[in-house]
Amino acid sequence: MTPTVTRAGELPDGDPYDVTVIGGGVVGTAIARELAKYPLRTALVEASDDIGNGTSKANTAILHTGFDAVPGSLEAGLVREGQRLLAEYAAGTGIPVERVGALLVAWDDEQRAVLPALLAKAERNGYHAARLLDADELYDREPRLGPGALGALEVPDESVICPWTTPLAYATQAVLAGVHLHLDCRVLHIDTGPDTHTLTTSRGPLRTRYLVNAAGLYADEIDRHLGHDTFTVTPRRGQLMVFDKLARDLVRHILLPVPTSAGKGVLVAPTVFGNVLLGPTSEDLGDKSDTASTADGLHFLREKGRRILPELLDEEVTAVYAGLRAATGQEDYRIQDHPDQRYVTVGGIRSTGLTASLAIGAHVTGLLTRTGLELGTARELPGITMPNLGEASPRPYLRADLIDRDPAYGTIVCHCERVTLGEIRDALNATVPARSLDGLRRRTRARGGRCQGFSCGPAVRALFEEARP
Ligand SMILES: Cc1cc2nc3c(=O)[nH]c(=O)nc-3n(C[C@H](O)[C@H](O)[C@H](O)COP(=O)(O)OP(=O)(O)OC[C@H]3O[C@@H](n4cnc5c(N)ncnc54)[C@H](O)[C@@H]3O)c2cc1C
Numbered sequence: 001m002t003p004t005v006t007r008a009g010e011l012p013d014g015d016p017y018d019v020t021v022i023g024g025g026v027v028g029t030a031i032a033r034e035l036a037k038y039p040l041r042t043a044l045v046e047a048s049d050d051i052g053n054g055t056s057k058a059n060t061a062i063l064h065t066g067f068d069a070v071p072g073s074l075e076a077g078l079v080r081e082g083q084r085l086l087a088e089y090a091a092g093t094g095i096p097v098e099r100v101g102a103l104l105v106a107w108d109d110e111q112r113a114v115l116p117a118l119l120a121k122a123e124r125n126g127y128h129a130a131r132l133l134d135a136d137e138l139y140d141r142e143p144r145l146g147p148g149a150l151g152a153l154e155v156p157d158e159s160v161i162c163p164w165t166t167p168l169a170y171a172t173q174a175v176l177a178g179v180h181l182h183l184d185c186r187v188l189h190i191d192t193g194p195d196t197h198t199l200t201t202s203r204g205p206l207r208t209r210y211l212v213n214a215a216g217l218y219a220d221e222i223d224r225h226l227g228h229d230t231f232t233v234t235p236r237r238g239q240l241m242v243f244d245k246l247a248r249d250l251v252r253h254i255l256l257p258v259p260t261s262a263g264k265g266v267l268v269a270p271t272v273f274g275n276v277l278l279g280p281t282s283e284d285l286g287d288k289s290d291t292a293s294t295a296d297g298l299h300f301l302r303e304k305g306r307r308i309l310p311e312l313l314d315e316e317v318t319a320v321y322a323g324l325r326a327a328t329g330q331e332d333y334r335i336q337d338h339p340d341q342r343y344v345t346v347g348g349i350r351s352t353g354l355t356a357s358l359a360i361g362a363h364v365t366g367l368l369t370r371t372g373l374e375l376g377t378a379r380e381l382p383g384i385t386m387p388n389l390g391e392a393s394p395r396p397y398l399r400a401d402l403i404d405r406d407p408a409y410g411t412i413v414c415h416c417e418r419v420t421l422g423e424i425r426d427a428l429n430a431t432v433p434a435r436s437l438d439g440l441r442r443r444t445r446a447r448g449g450r451c452q453g454f455s456c457g458p459a460v461r462a463l464f465e466e467a468r469p
Pocket of ligand 1: 022023024025026027028045046047048051052053054055056057058059060062063064185186187188214215216217218237238239280322323324325349350351352353354355356
């Protein structure tokens with residue numbers, strides 16, 4: 001089967017799709033991957049030029065245990081199940097994950113008094129490995145922690161994961177199994193008839209029997225096209241700072257604050273790429289495209305970071321970025337089936353969607369059957385192995401076996417991140433290929449290091465231009 005990934009021209013004419021998923025973020029690609037297990041004609045339509053290009057590209061990349069979710073909520077269940085599924089999937093497909101564990105640090109008596117309640121909450125969420133640490137144990141675990149911490153809750157299974165390889169793996173597997181991926185394809189209007197929906201897109205009409213709305217920040221707007229007015233998405237910006245790899249030895253765990261009603265707060269966390277993250281902020285905005293970093297935001301993060309890990313602030317900053325959570329005024333996901341319309345809304349996937357993605361995919365597929373979709377008999381998905389972007393296992397430039405077979409894996413193009421010619425070539429020719437320099441960075445790390453492309457930029461651009469169809 002020839003994989004179908006389109007970016008221009010009219011959409012394929014002919015019979016309507018059985019199911020169309022709107023939105024190629026980590027959630028939409030996970031749903032498409034789940035549907036790909038069945039003999040259905042499925043389409044995934046994405047407004048931008050790549051999958052994982054919205055909120056999914058800019059998060060804190062933590063594979064949560066869900067220890068602190070609201071017990072009994074839909075989110076709690078899907079995060080717990082999603083964590084299990086994604087950890088297993090990552091091990092099978094080569095998505096980088098590091099089980100570094102988290103410490104929720106109490107900095108005053110009030111916070112310390114909350115820790116037992118958090119432990120009890122973790123237990124209510126079915127997570128039984130958490131335990132309380134006194135100050136001595138805490139400083140044994142994290143010797144560079146700032147002075148004055150009184151204790152912590154240890155959550156040993158919290159992990160860091162590659163946020164970019166995850167949706168790419170889902171999309172790759174879905175496309176290999178026959179899902180049509182249509183990029184640069186924004187849904188502008190929806191007409192719902194008795195048997196089919198007709199989507200007016202920026203690339204012409206698309207007809208589909210069943211519809212899934214996984215449009216992230218725009219899920220409320222898609223919902224209104226179908227006549228529903230039950231929630232409004234408020235973008236909640238999270239700014240983050242990425243510290244240089246020289247900072248990596250300063251921290252061993254994900255260092256979390258004790259959460260408050262204002263949210264999870266500012267953390268310090270290692271990344272699978274060998275950097276250290278500080279963030280995020282939490283700011284409600286009116287503009288769904290405002291991913292700017294601000295002087296105030298970065299100042300706020302520096303102040304918070306100085307308390308948590310004072311030496312971190314002496315290290316170089318490699319990059320700053322911001323992501324927008326899809327807040328809806330409800331502390332739970334807004335996943336809803338509409339059987340009379342053969343339609344499922346997947347809204348309000350706020351701060352845990354990366355972790356929960358595979359479980360959301362399975363849950364939404366179940367809801368589609370409630371709306372009348374007949375799935376048919378499930379089949380095995382094609383096996384895939386994703387390129388390794390993580391530092392915990394050998395990258396291609398370290399692998400003599402690969403370099404022996406193909407010297408391009410021994411030719412380094414991006415020296416900061418040790419990205420080779422072979423990896424760039426592969427990303428440009430992959431099932432879901434990189435179609436922009438940013439897309440190439442998310443697939444290889446090229447131009448993402450300390451010099452931010454100052455040194456390798458021209459060479460990477462030349463390779464990109466050469467491969468452009
Ligand atoms: C700062 C921050 C930190 C976070 N940290 C974590 C974390 O550590 N762990 C974790 O599990 N989660 C985390 N999250 C949450 C996680 O990133 C999100 O839940 C997840 O990325 C949401 O994915 P999505 O697919 O719903 O949305 P998106 O990734 O935004 O995807 C939606 C897609 O729909 C497309 N679209 C929109 N409108 C249309 C249209 N009309 N037509 C076609 N396409 C359309 C968009 O272009 C976009 O690509 C964090 C989020 C933020 C912002």
